[in-house]
Amino acid sequence: MGRRTVTRAEAEDFLYREAMLLDEWRLDEWLALFEEDGRMEVTTTDWNGWDSSSAGAFMCDDYGLLKARVKRLKSRKAHAENPHSRTHRMISNVIILEQGDETVWVAANFIIHRYRDNQEFSYVGRYEHVLLVDDDGLRFRLRRSIPTAETMAPGARLSFIL
Amino acid sequence: MIDLDEHVDLERGVMSRKVFVDDDIYRLELERIFSRSWLFLAHESQLPKSGSFVSTYMGEDPVIVVRRSDGSIGAVLNSCRHRGMKVCRADVGTTRAFRCSYHGWTYGLDGDLVSVPNMAEGYRNELDMSRWGLLRVPRVESYKGLIFGTWDAEAQPVEEALGDITFLLDTFLDRRPGGTEVIGGVQKWVMGGNWKLAAEQFASDMYHSFLLHASAWQALAPEGADLSEMVFPSVGSQMTSQGSGGGWFHDPTGAGSAVLGPVLAADFTDPAVWERLGEVKAGGPIGCHATVFPNFSFLGAFRVLRVWHPRGPHEMEVWSWTLVDKDQSPEIKDAWRRFASMTFGPTGTFEQDDGEIWTDLQRVSRGHIAQTVDLNYQMGIGHEVTDHPDYPGRINHVYSDNAARGFYERWLELMKTPLRPGQRGNATARAGQEVTR
Structure with missing residues (x-):
């Protein structure tokens, strides 16, 4: 058992708050949800459980790259997100998969509606996160987003945070 | 016929954006650029052993790039000679043969037709299987690990062309x-x-x-x-x-x-x-x-x-x-x-x-x-x-x-240069393009 038990409600609160920060483009607060050395991955649409070092990642940022990505997104010269995408995130089916010593594995389903440039996209998928359990809350050790689509629709560039 | 000189004047360094949007120009590109240039297909490390294959495209044409039994690399048009269905629907993998999912015509790694269901009852054993293999990309050559292919059988060797x-x-x-x-x-x-x-x-x-x-x-x-x-x-x-x-x-x-x-x-x-x-x-x-x-x-x-x-x-x-x-x-x-x-x-x-x-x-x-x-x-x-x-x-x-x-x-x-008569891909002169393998 870990240092304390994480309930589904606590995991849901964490994920809902994260979704709100992203939808409101509060990227510095979002980055603060990661521990130092936290990582983020978005798997490719043909991903088949492979280790991310062999194949299958649209995004595989370590903490340094993640900080750089946020820094760029905040720039008005990040043309692909200026103006910003409008996103609306729905999160459900939250499950605690496993509680370890200092971490908890959480899975959830997501639908992200995104509007930009007169186009409309829906991104459907699943999160499988490894969260660090602290006395005062949860933080991302690994944030992994697994799109369900067989292919990304033409124009569905992943310039926002999936 | 489109007058391309009207849209592209490189001596003056000006060009019309018609070349980016015109349907006729696009179709002509598929014929005169993509049917005869050396095109990049894959990297050799993607084909580690005999039977390894990857699917890709030459222009809009799907092709399969395969490591054959003798270790050499070949490429074939990914389209069954019977009704035209793709014979390979995977992006990447290892196989011994490509079997069409429509009627089961089956081709070996080199593209030869090796099996036709109901050959005796349906075709009365009269089908000359040697004439109905997958269309081979006539030239496939590598340069330092990069595999290129071209439909032009008479193209200069890839290293020279590069x-x-x-x-x-x-x-x-x-x-x-x-x-x-x-x-x-x-x-x-x-x-x-x-x-x-x-x-x-x-x-x-x-x-x-x-x-x-x-x-x-x-x-x-x-x-x-x-x-x-x-x-x-x-x-x-x-x-x-x-x-x-x-x-x-x-x-x-x-x-x-x-x-x-x-x-x-x-x-x-x-x-x-x-x-x-x-x-x-x-x-x-x-x-x-x-x-x-x-x-x-x-x-x-x-x-x-x-x-x-x-x-x-x-x-x-x-x-x-x-x-x-x-x-x-x-x-x-x-x-x-x-x-x-x-x-x-x-x-x-x-x-x-x-x-x-x-x-x-x-x-x-x-x-x-x-x-x-x-x-x-x-x-x-x-x-x-x-x-x-x-x-x-x-x-x-x-x-x-x-x-x-x-x-x-x-x-x-x-x-501005038509393909040679008889060259694969020549849309205006199909004579001589019959598949002989």
């Missing part, structure tokens, strides 16, 4: 004795924009790099660095030859490579690599940004290869590979993989902004009035040299349209 661009390719493929390998699979996505927008940009356009991509450079700059104090290089060269081309700055260890971070910068500028490549190549071309005519591009300092598959005049399908030195440690390879996906690819902080531009530029180009206003390809016109002491091809300043003009010169030459 010509001077091997000078730049070698800085990418021949850094270390063990050669290169693909890491992290192939990323595939569709972007708005004509395929030539990307091909000409990678060949020639270093002009946009620090402006359009300012936010990405800034974000990746070393901690605490103030970009306004970073001096971006303005000294460099650009070469073009046989439609291919590329550009580079003369100080690849400067601001550009600072964004690699210490680990990758140390690999990029490893003294052993520099010694192997020699002072001339290591002093600039090693960091190049280049296109091999018509639609294969690479980025030296980002370890990225890509193909811009044509998908109608208005879209391109991008296929992207990260290529690392085989001799390098797993940690360094992994760091290159992360850096490549952070910069180029569907989530790439550089490429997102290119996609934004190409999508919008393509939209503007649909306008009737816009098509009557010429675009400017005049940068550096008349200042080329063809006897540079260090570099092959036609050379100009890194900030020029030299390689873009070279790209469209080759494009125009091919577009």
Whole structure:
């Protein structure tokens, strides 16, 4: 058992708050949800459980790259997100998969509606996160987003945070 | 027939954007550019053993690239000779045969038809199976790990056809004795924009790099660095030859490579690599940004290869590979993989902004009035040299349209030259194209 038990409600609160920060483009607060050395991955649409070092990642940022990505997104010269995408995130089916010593594995389903440039996209998928359990809350050790689509629709560039 | 000279005047350095939007021009490209140029198919490391295959495209035609039983590499049109269905529906894999899912015609690794269901009852054993194999790509050849194919049986050998661009390719493929390998699979996505927008940009356009991509450079700059104090290089060269081309700055260890971070910068500028490549190549071309005519591009300092598959005049399908030195440690390879996906690819902080531009530029180009206003390809016109002491091809300043003009010169030459009668792909003279194998 870990240092304390994480309930589904606590995991849901964490994920809902994260979704709100992203939808409101509060990227510095979002980055603060990661521990130092936290990582983020978005798997490719043909991903088949492979280790991310062999194949299958649209995004595989370590903490340094993640900080750089946020820094760029905040720039008005990040043309692909200026103006910003409008996103609306729905999160459900939250499950605690496993509680370890200092971490908890959480899975959830997501639908992200995104509007930009007169186009409309829906991104459907699943999160499988490894969260660090602290006395005062949860933080991302690994944030992994697994799109369900067989292919990304033409124009569905992943310039926002999936 | 379209009068291409009316739309493209390279002596004056002007061009109509009609070439990016016109359906007839697009169809002619599939015939006269893609049916006879050497096209990049795959990297040898993707086909490790007999029976390994990958699916790809030559223009809009799907092909399968296969490692055959004797270890050689071949390619066939991915279309059953019976009713035309794809015989291979996987992106990548290993197999002993390709069996069509419609009626079960089955082909060996070399494309020969080896089995036809109900041969006796249906065909009365009268079908000459030797005449109904998959259509072979007549020429498949490799250059330092890169596999190319062409439908032109009489094309010059690939190394000759690549010509001077091997000078730049070698800085990418021949850094270390063990050669290169693909890491992290192939990323595939569709972007708005004509395929030539990307091909000409990678060949020639270093002009946009620090402006359009300012936010990405800034974000990746070393901690605490103030970009306004970073001096971006303005000294460099650009070469073009046989439609291919590329550009580079003369100080690849400067601001550009600072964004690699210490680990990758140390690999990029490893003294052993520099010694192997020699002072001339290591002093600039090693960091190049280049296109091999018509639609294969690479980025030296980002370890990225890509193909811009044509998908109608208005879209391109991008296929992207990260290529690392085989001799390098797993940690360094992994760091290159992360850096490549952070910069180029569907989530790439550089490429997102290119996609934004190409999508919008393509939209503007649909306008009737816009098509009557010429675009400017005049940068550096008349200042080329063809006897540079260090570099092959036609050379100009890194900030020029030299390689873009070279790209469209080759494009125009091919577009105005019909395929030989009897050559596969000749749409106006099909005689002689009957499959004899």
